[in-house]
Amino acid sequence: MKNSCILPEIVAPAGNLEKLKFAVLYGADSVYFGGSEHNLRAQADNFSIDDINEGVCYCHDHDAKAIFLLNSFLHEKDISAAKRYINGVRAIPFDAVMISDPAMMTLIREAGMTCSVHLSTQMSTLNHLAVRFWHNAGISRIVLAREATIDDIRMIQENTDAELEVFVHGALCIAYSGRCLLSRHITGRDANQGDCAQDCRWRYSLVEESRPGEPLDIIEGRAGTEILSSKDLCLIERIGQYIDAGVRAFKIEGRMKSVYYAANTTRIYRDAVRTAGTAEFEKRLPFYREELDLVSHRPYTDNLFNEFNGKGFSSINYINKAMFLGYRASSDPRGVPMFKTFNPIYRGETVEAIFPINDSIRDGRFTVKDIIDAENNSVEMARPNAIYTIRFDPEMGDHAILRRRR
Numbered sequence: 566m567k568n569s570c571i572l573p574e575i576v577a578p579a580g581n582l583e584k585l586k587f588a589v590l591y592g593a594d595s596v597y598f599g600g601s602e603h604n605l606r607a608q609a610d611n612f613s614i615d616d617i618n619e620g621v622c623y624c625h626d627h628d629a630k631a632i633f634l635l636n637s638f639l640h641e642k643d644i645s646a647a648k649r650y651i652n653g654v655r656a657i658p659f660d661a662v663m664i665s666d667p668a669m670m671t672l673i674r675e676a677g678m679t680c681s682v683h684l685s686t687q688m689s690t691l692n693h694l695a696v697r698f699w700h701n702a703g704i705s706r707i708v709l710a711r712e713a714t715i716d717d718i719r720m721i722q723e724n725t726d727a728e729l730e731v732f733v734h735g736a737l738c739i740a741y742s743g744r745c746l747l748s749r750h751i752t753g754r755d756a757n758q759g760d761c762a763q764d765c766r767w768r769y770s771l772v773e774e775s776r777p778g779e780p781l782d783i784i785e786g787r788a789g790t791e792i793l794s795s796k797d798l799c800l801i802e803r804i805g806q807y808i809d810a811g812v813r814a815f816k817i818e819g820r821m822k823s824v825y826y827a828a829n830t831t832r833i834y835r836d837a838v839r840t841a842g843t844a845e846f847e848k849r850l851p852f853y854r855e856e857l858d859l860v861s862h863r864p865y866t867d868n869l870f871n872e873f874n875g876k877g878f879s880s881i882n883y884i885n886k887a888m889f890l891g892y893r894a895s896s897d898p899r900g901v902p903m904f905k906t907f908n909p910i911y912r913g914e915t916v917e918a919i920f921p922i923n924d925s926i927r928d929g930r931f932t933v934k935d936i937i938d939a940e941n942n943s944v945e946m947a948r949p950n951a952i953y954t955i956r957f958d959p960e961m962g963d964h965a966i967l968r969r970r971r
């Protein structure tokens with residue numbers, strides 16, 4: 566594979582403003598996020614209009630693109646509300662809007678929005694004729710169905726001019742392109758309106774009709790039986806193949822995950838895209854693998870749909886090998902770093918810190934020398950969800966994210 570000068574984009578998840586900023590700082594070329602309506606993550610900490618404006622400005626100040634999600638499907642009753650919502654955001658200078666329902670295309674053009682339009686993976690685009698159809702309809706980038714094979718991607722790329730984006734990392738769905746009625750059937754929460762209850766991740770047992778209340782265990786593993794739950798996608802080892810096939814953008818799933826997840830997955834795929842096809846990639850692959858193992862995930866697969874082997878749905882316990890402790894937020898008036906905490910940090914302990922990968926990998930281990938709370942008291946422990954001034958040895962650099970291995 567040749568390492569081309571125009572590298573494919575890394576499109577990172579931004580579940581809130583904090584995640585957006587860290588994804589950008591850690592190397593995202595684009596971030597995707599949704600507002601309070603019409604995106605397929607009703608449970609996410611979605612952006613207010615002020616957040617959207619701040620997020621778009623932050624992206625543009627850091628040479629990143631802002632992709633706004635308007636990818637829900639509209640019933641007739643939803644059209645007026647969608648028009649109102651689009652009118653409220655139409656003046657914001659998004660770089661692109663992501664849609665699923667063609668009706669959204671009509672509404673955003675009627676509202677006078679001129680930004681690029683991307684098509685969501687929800688539309689199950691798998692072949693060049695479908696890509697051409699959407700491209701002729703004014704869509705510049707197609708996020709292919711997760712079920713698209715490498716051969717499909719190659720054929721599509723050879724026969725169309727549209728930009729192709731694929732999911733490279735994150736949760737997969739047992740339903741075809743995420744179009745699923747399981748959640749609506751069991752809980753009344755509609756996955757196709759962004760309100761999935763993730764029923765496929767629940768634990769199931771077998772009940773004989775005449776013996777209700779006497780469930781029979783189906784033994785899949787120590788954690789229980791989750792026969793419908795898929796492994797997570799991880800294409801780090803195959804990234805060069807996907808670049809060669811013509812992929813122009815790699816999307817990371819996970820708007821509901823942590824700042825640490827958004828930052829670490831982004832920097833690893835950003836660096837892997839840079840080194841793909843070179844000896845450096847092979848040298849760094851163990852580091853890439855280890856870092857992706859240190860973000861929360863289910864067991865990984867790189868071939869769930871491409872080369873189904875019948876084993877893709879077993880052993881789905883969540884793996885959490887590192888605890889996200891906090892990040893460097895700013896400095897106090899004396900220039901000592903201040904940290905926002907997500908889990909306790911103890912004086913005297915040694916923690917790990919990760920940083921954006923620029924010319925080098927600067928990650929390291931740092932010992933907590935002192936913790937000062939908001940009342941200027943020196944304390945033994947920093948509690949979660951607060952801001953503390955913390956002195957480390959050696960001194961902590963900018964943009965640090967702290968973790969503790971379990």
Ligand code: SF4
Pocket residue numbers: 737738739740743744745746747748756761762763764765766
């Ligand atoms: S219930 Fe599971 S399979 Fe269905 S949409 Fe939700 S995550 Fe996907």
